[in-house]
Amino acid sequence: MKKRIFFLAIVFVMMICGCAYGFSDVNNGDWFYENVTDMTDSGYLSGYEDGTFRPAGIITKAELVSVVGRVSGLTQKSAQTNHWASGMLQAALDAQYYDWDEIPPTGETFNEPITRQLAIKIVMKAFLPDERGDYNQAANSVSDFSNLDGRYYDTVIAAYSNGIVFGDDNGQLNPKSPITRAEACAIIMRAANKKGNLSPYEPPVSTEPAAPVTARSGGVSENGYLHVDGTRLVNERGEAVQLKGMSSHGLQWFGNFATENAIKATADYGANLFRLAMYTGEGGYLSDRSVKDTLINAVDSAIRQDMYVIIDWHILSDGDPLANADAAAEFFAEVSARYADNPAVLYEICNEPNGNVTWDGNVKPYAERIIPVIRANSNGIILVGSPTWSQDLHEAARNPLSGENIMYTCHFYAGTHTDWLRQRIVDCGLPVFVSEWGTSAADGNGGVYLEEAQRWIDFMNGRGISWANWSLCDKNESSAALKAGANVSDGISDSELTDSGKFVFGNF
Numbered sequence: 001m002k003k004r005i006f007f008l009a010i011v012f013v014m015m016i017c018g019c020a021y022g023f024s025d026v027n028n029g030d031w032f033y034e035n036v037t038d039m040t041d042s043g044y045l046s047g048y049e050d051g052t053f054r055p056a057g058i059i060t061k062a063e064l065v066s067v068v069g070r071v072s073g074l075t076q077k078s079a080q081t082n083h084w085a086s087g088m089l090q091a092a093l094d095a096q097y098y099d100w101d102e103i104p105p106t107g108e109t110f111n112e113p114i115t116r117q118l119a120i121k122i123v124m125k126a127f128l129p130d131e132r133g134d135y136n137q138a139a140n141s142v143s144d145f146s147n148l149d150g151r152y153y154d155t156v157i158a159a160y161s162n163g164i165v166f167g168d169d170n171g172q173l174n175p176k177s178p179i180t181r182a183e184a185c186a187i188i189m190r191a192a193n194k195k196g197n198l199s200p201y202e203p204p205v206s207t208e209p210a211a212p213v214t215a216r217s218g219g220v221s222e223n224g225y226l227h228v229d230g231t232r233l234v235n236e237r238g239e240a241v242q243l244k245g246m247s248s249h250g251l252q253w254f255g256n257f258a259t260e261n262a263i264k265a266t267a268d269y270g271a272n273l274f275r276l277a278m279y280t281g282e283g284g285y286l287s288d289r290s291v292k293d294t295l296i297n298a299v300d301s302a303i304r305q306d307m308y309v310i311i312d313w314h315i316l317s318d319g320d321p322l323a324n325a326d327a328a329a330e331f332f333a334e335v336s337a338r339y340a341d342n343p344a345v346l347y348e349i350c351n352e353p354n355g356n357v358t359w360d361g362n363v364k365p366y367a368e369r370i371i372p373v374i375r376a377n378s379n380g381i382i383l384v385g386s387p388t389w390s391q392d393l394h395e396a397a398r399n400p401l402s403g404e405n406i407m408y409t410c411h412f413y414a415g416t417h418t419d420w421l422r423q424r425i426v427d428c429g430l431p432v433f434v435s436e437w438g439t440s441a442a443d444g445n446g447g448v449y450l451e452e453a454q455r456w457i458d459f460m461n462g463r464g465i466s467w468a469n470w471s472l473c474d475k476n477e478s479s480a481a482l483k484a485g486a487n488v489s490d491g492i493s494d495s496e497l498t499d500s501g502k503f504v505f506g507n508f
């Protein structure tokens with residue numbers, strides 16, 4: 001259900017999660033009751049936060065194509081724009097649901113209301129492309145048939161003859177008027193039911209490798225493959241590079257802030273890194289494999305934004321990385337194969353070992369098992385944690401891993417960790433990557449401690465240490481970068497940033 005809500009949050013930009021039942025404006029006697037209920041029950045479409053469905057509201061081209069694409073089982077493709085629906089629009093265009101000029105993939109008209117004639121054509125092409133109808137019958141029953149554009153004759157006639165569309169009480173189709181949400185539900189559900197095989201809901205995961213849409217300063221297209229040189233991170237040309245960006249919160253909870261628009265918004269503020277915290281426990285990957293699809297979509301999004309991206313196996317309640325090493329090996333085999341030799345991707349193999357674990361006895365043996373799995377596909381940067389929530393760099397330094405392009409993570413929270421942890425970084429002599437830090441105390445709340453955070457920023461800048469900040473979400477905790485209810489579908493405005501968010505975004 002969480003995943004479903006996540007998808008819907010993308011599909012219907014203005015809507016947040018809604019309940020499938022009991023919309024205050026959808027009643028049992030309404031002509032669209034069954035269609036709307038089917039649609040919302042299946043998770044293809046959602047209502048609004050205030051408990052309404054708004055059946056008479058209009059629907060945009062992007063919204064209609066997205067829903068039709070989902071119900072008909074299309075997979076998103078790489079697209080020309082960063083619009084939230086562009087991947088599905090491209091897939092629908094390629095599948096010839098509509099023609100180039102009807103909704104140009106360049107995006108200018110994505111947010112316009114869709115006409116009834118075009119909506120009917122798209123629905124017929126998606127579900128019943130081979131159906132035909134009787135011209136005379138349709139022309140007689142539609143009193144304004146002559147208002148149709150000629151290119152829609154065939155599909156509208158077929159729609160009438162197959163009981164997908166009925167005119168209004170006056171027998172009018174109003175082909176060039178916008179279609180309402182209730183009407184869209186009705187024609188989509190009728191056509192899909194007639195076809196007979198509704199595709200089950202699956203989060204959209206593209207099979208095509210993503211590629212940057214626009215080159216950004218400090219991005220992957222500029223720096224290419226990363227390497228470790230001594231204690232420094234360097235680019236393809238051997239020049240020092242510092243990555244800065246946000247970490248997601250747990251993807252099982254806050255996947256709605258790891259969307260392409262959210263990630264793009266951080267890049268627009270200057271970030272060249274995004275970290276995806278895929279929790280293993282607490283309702284994460286080990287109990288819900290679909291979190292991986294959220295992750296993959298987000299990795300693809302970051303790649304399209306020309307950003308470096310960390311795939312974080314976010315152990316936390318499961319403090320010993322060895323406890324789920326089999327699942328980790330399987331996971332990293334899969335994702336490293338998908339992103340084989342992609343210069344954008346970094347692998348963080350264990351967020352924060354904690355509890356009764358040691359470097360020698362738990363973390364190092366785990367790393368020695370997982371690193372070769374990744375190396376079979378990629379020579380990219382691998383980030384390794386250490387005991388005590390990735391603070392025991394001194395333990396790792398005594399018995400470091402062998403091999404190239406390995407860095408050690410140090411995690412700090414400004415309200416808890418100060419000079420002594422900076423000193424550990426200086427003393428350890430290892431290549432260090434701060435893949436998670438917060439302006440709060442270590443529990444993610446309290447403060448914020450911006451003076452100490454500034455000391456850390458100065459320290460990291462001075463040593464060229466890369467970082468990702470915890471976290472891009474709107475949870476009511478001080479480490480969250482966004483205020484409650486922030487809407488990231490249209491970017492992130494200054495007024496949506498918390499004190500922490502303002503400080504961090506100002507430091508990209």
Ligand code: IDC
Pocket residue numbers: 282316351352389411413436442443444445470475477479
């Ligand atoms: C915290 C979240 C909080 C959540 C908690 C448990 O901020 O909302 O309830 O995890 O899942 C870490 C962890 C990171 C923590 C964060 C703050 O990597 O998952 O997030 N923190 O406590 N290490 C040190 C601090």
